Amino acid sequence: MNNKKQAILETAIVGAGFGGLGLAIRLLQDGCSDFQIFERSDDVGGVWRDNIYPGAACDVPSHLYSFSFEPNPGWSRAFGGQAEIHQYLQHCADKYQLWDKIQFGAEVEAALFDEQQNLWTLRFRSGDEIRARAVVLAVGALNVPAYPSIEGLDTFKGKIMHTAEWDDHYSLEGKRVGVIGTGASAIQVVPSIQPQVAELKLYQRTAPWVMPKRDGWIPPVWRKTYERFPILQKLHRTLQYWMFESTAPVMIKNNWMTRVGERLGRRYLRRKIQDPVLREKVTPTYALGCKRVLLSDDYYPALTKANVDVLTQGIRRVDETGIVSADGSHQQLDALILATGFKVPAAGAPFRIEGLGGRVLDDDWRGGSEAYLGMAVTGYPNLLYIMGPNTGPGNISVIFYIESQLRYIMAYLKHMRERNIAALDIKPDVQRKFNDMIQAKMQKTTWVSGCDSWYLTEDGKNTTLWPGYSWQYRMQAKHFDPSLYRSIRTRPSARELALEPGCEAIPSA
Numbered sequence: 001m002n003n004k005k006q007a008i009l010e011t012a013i014v015g016a017g018f019g020g021l022g023l024a025i026r027l028l029q030d031g032c033s034d035f036q037i038f039e040r041s042d043d044v045g046g047v048w049r050d051n052i053y054p055g056a057a058c059d060v061p062s063h064l065y066s067f068s069f070e071p072n073p074g075w076s077r078a079f080g081g082q083a084e085i086h087q088y089l090q091h092c093a094d095k096y097q098l099w100d101k102i103q104f105g106a107e108v109e110a111a112l113f114d115e116q117q118n119l120w121t122l123r124f125r126s127g128d129e130i131r132a133r134a135v136v137l138a139v140g141a142l143n144v145p146a147y148p149s150i151e152g153l154d155t156f157k158g159k160i161m162h163t164a165e166w167d168d169h170y171s172l173e174g175k176r177v178g179v180i181g182t183g184a185s186a187i188q189v190v191p192s193i194q195p196q197v198a199e200l201k202l203y204q205r206t207a208p209w210v211m212p213k214r215d216g217w218i219p220p221v222w223r224k225t226y227e228r229f230p231i232l233q234k235l236h237r238t239l240q241y242w243m244f245e246s247t248a249p250v251m252i253k254n255n256w257m258t259r260v261g262e263r264l265g266r267r268y269l270r271r272k273i274q275d276p277v278l279r280e281k282v283t284p285t286y287a288l289g290c291k292r293v294l295l296s297d298d299y300y301p302a303l304t305k306a307n308v309d310v311l312t313q314g315i316r317r318v319d320e321t322g323i324v325s326a327d328g329s330h331q332q333l334d335a336l337i338l339a340t341g342f343k344v345p346a347a348g349a350p351f352r353i354e355g356l357g358g359r360v361l362d363d364d365w366r367g368g369s370e371a372y373l374g375m376a377v378t379g380y381p382n383l384l385y386i387m388g389p390n391t392g393p394g395n396i397s398v399i400f401y402i403e404s405q406l407r408y409i410m411a412y413l414k415h416m417r418e419r420n421i422a423a424l425d426i427k428p429d430v431q432r433k434f435n436d437m438i439q440a441k442m443q444k445t446t447w448v449s450g451c452d453s454w455y456l457t458e459d460g461k462n463t464t465l466w467p468g469y470s471w472q473y474r475m476q477a478k479h480f481d482p483s484l485y486r487s488i489r490t491r492p493s494a495r496e497l498a499l500e501p502g503c504e505a506i507p508s509a
Contacts, residue, residue, distance in 0.1 A: 010034035011413060012122055012132035014108055014350075017046025019138030019386035019402050021089060022067060025096045026406050030414075036130070037098070038122065040107035044093050046140050048086040053166040053185065055192030056082035059213065059295045060397040063237045064244070067092070068403060071233050073226035079215045079295075110352040111135055113381065118422040118488055120382065134382040134413060139350045141387060141464070144343040148180060151317040158321075159335040163189055164342065174198050176332060178323055180315070181339035182208050187294050189339060191302035200308045201331050203315055203323070206291070206451070207282045209265050213295035244396045248469050251289040251395040254446035262288045272300035281310050289394065290451035341454060355380035356425070368461040370435040372426045372484070373477050375405055381423035381488055382416075384409050390438050391473070392455075392465045394447070401466070404474040411480035423488040430484045441467040 011027065013020045016039035027035050043049050058065050062075035065085070072088055080088070093099055110123040120135045145164040147153075153160075161167055163185040176199040179186055186202070187210065194200055226233035250261040265288060273279045282303065303310055314326035322333040353361040356379045364379065371377045374391030375384050386409070391401050416424060442448060442462050447455050455464040466473050 008119060009036055009130060009132040010134065010417075011036075012120065012130065012135045013037045013138055014122075014135065015039065015046065015138035015140060015386075016041075016044040016093075016102055017048070017138060017140055018067075018089065018399060019140065019405075020136075021092050021098060022402055022406050023136055023138065023386065023409060024098050024101060025067075025070070025092065026410055027413075028096055028098075030410060032413075033101075035101065037102040038106040038108060038124075038130075039102055039104050042104050043090075044098075044102065045086045045089045047164075048082055048089060051082055051164055051166070051185070052168060053161075053163040053189050053192075055188035056163075056185070057188060057215075058085060059184070060244070060399075061240045062218075063233060064240045064397045065399055067399065068237070070095070071226075071230065071237070073230070073233055074223050075218055076223075077215060077217055079213060108351050110354070111383070112354045113356065113383075115356060118381065134384065134416070136384045136386060136409060137350065137388070138386040141342070141392065145338075146341050146343045147338060148340050150180075150315055153318045155320055156318050156322075156333075156336055158333055160338065161335070162338040162340070170335070172197050172335060175334040176322075177201070177335045177337060178203060178331065178333045179337045179339055181341070182206070183339060183341050184292060184294055185341065186339035187296045187299040189337065190308075191296070191298040193337075194302045194305055194308055198307065201323070201333065202303070202308065202310045204281070204310055204312050205314070206286075207284045208291065209262075209284045209288050209293045210269070210299055211265055211293060211295055212268055213297045215297055241396070241400070245470060248395045251293060252445050252447075252467065254287050254289070254444075254449045258288050258446060269300065273304055275304065278303060278310060281312050286451040287446045287449045289446040290449050291453040291455075353380065353383070355383070367459070368457045368463045370431065370438075370463065372431045372434050373405075373408065373473075374466075375408060375477075376412075376424075376426040376431075376485075378426045378428045378431045381425040384412065389463045390435075390466055393470060394465050396470045400470050401473060404470075404477045408477045408480055415480060415482055419482075419487075421487050424482070424485040425488060426485055438467060 011034065013023055013035060016037050020037050021044060024035065024037055041049060058080050061078055062080040065080060066072050066088060070092055076084060107125040108122050109125045112121045112123070114121060119131045119133060122130050122132065122135065145162045147162065159170055161170070172193050173196050175197050177193065177197045178201045179190055180203045182202065182204045187208070190200065190202060249255070249257045266283070269279060269283060273282065302308060311325060316324045316326050322331045324330050349361040349365065355361065359379050361377065361380065369389040371385060371388045374388040377383060386402060386405050387398065393401055412424065415421070439461070445467050447453065447462050447465060448460065455462050457463060
């Protein structure tokens with residue numbers, strides 16, 4: 001990647017997960033090949049490449065957790081597992097011939113905007129640089145493991161594993177294992193390792209709301225039917241979408257429907273756990289939806305097994321041989337599993353980003369990240385986010401939001417090409433009004449009802465989720481309106497910049 005010899009890219013995409021691959025496919029389908037994906041790892045897949053812990057799976061139905069333009073009739077389970085989702089993304093890269101468009105081992109450490117030429121420079125940890133007209137960040141929110149701040153954690157002599165950095169060469173057979181955390185990864189890993197470990201100590205700070213998942217194998221006859229009659233799979237996907245979308249008033253609005261959902265959750269808990277002491281330990285004390293609602297068929301049953309103990313006293317410290325709880329009791333452990341989630345960039349950029357006038361995105365987002373439609377940030381022309389601030393789903397597939405954004409980004413880039421525009425910068429008042437509206441709506445949601453969740457910044461601002469129905473977001477992102485942007489002069493000719501045309505007629509995959 002020698003920037004002195006390399007032509008200027010029309011579009012640089014950072015990240016080869018669902019967002020980055022989806023945009024690449026859409027660009028190729030539109031006849032645009034002047035782009036490159038930069039991926040810091042050695043394979044596509046994002047979180048589905050990295051999270052290989054036992055039981056890792058999606059909590060959105062398989063047919064809904066895939067591109068609408070690339071259905072997979074062969075899903076083996078109602079809810080896809082990690083390996084199968086990863087294989088699906090590799091299949092997308094194969095089918096659309098994306099491998100040559102991906103630069104692996106390319107970790108971006110800075111993005112700098114040149115106001116003289118209206119170009120972005122991406123600097124990589126290797127020391128290389130490239131320049132691009134537009135940069136699309138498809139880095140996702142769940143990619144940096146969050147390690148708990150516990151005294152003595154670094155003194156533990158046994159095995160320590162974060163669920164996002166799992167060592168599959170280490171055997172847990174017959175081991176005394178401690179699991180810290182009761183979030184989305186914990187409820188999957190605990191039932192998966194419980195049958196093989198000698199003892200499992202589960203350290204719970206807050207009891208999660210858990211609902212039945214109703215997972216299971218998809219019969220081969222149905223897979224063959226979907227392959228032969230794609231319209232049936234499309235119909236199934238549509239029905240699943242509206243089923244999950246119908247839960248929005250329960251999950252998002254803190255109202256009487258939320259109370260109904262809570263009663264259903266408690267009924268499920270009573271059915272699965274008979275022991276009143278254990279049941280009281282794992283009964284949530286906050287509003288349904290305030291934290292992420294978890295789906296599992298086997299988490300509660302796993303907690304009732306003789307080799308599992310749920311500890312709620314809190315952790316005082318970790319020593320060389322185990323954990324000292326707040327009540328002074330000591331649990332000897334051979335291995336410690338940190339199911340503590342990820343560092344969500346609620347108030348920060350994924351790396352140093354400098355925009356107009358040398359402004360730094362980390363500084364602009366110090367009080368909480370914000371963007372127009374979660375994609376465009378004022379002061380950073382031609383920089384677009386996929387799954388940026390306030391576009392996280394509270395009740396539906398993230399792929400629905402990604403596809404809404406892909407359509408908008410394609411219109412944005414097409415407008416630049418057709419109008420010969422050098423750069424587009426969202427107007428400050430447009431971004432401000434949009435985010436004022438978002439935060440006003442947020443005050444009516446269950447996410448600000450009092451619990452402490454990873455959705456919130458330190459001062460309690462929710463910069464993570466979309467406070468409404470997903471179809472409302474799609475309607476707002478459906479049309480690109482150039483009047484909301486400031487056009488920064490007509491771009492130089494391709495000959496001036498030694499820049500090849502951005503789109504050329506090539507057959508789509």
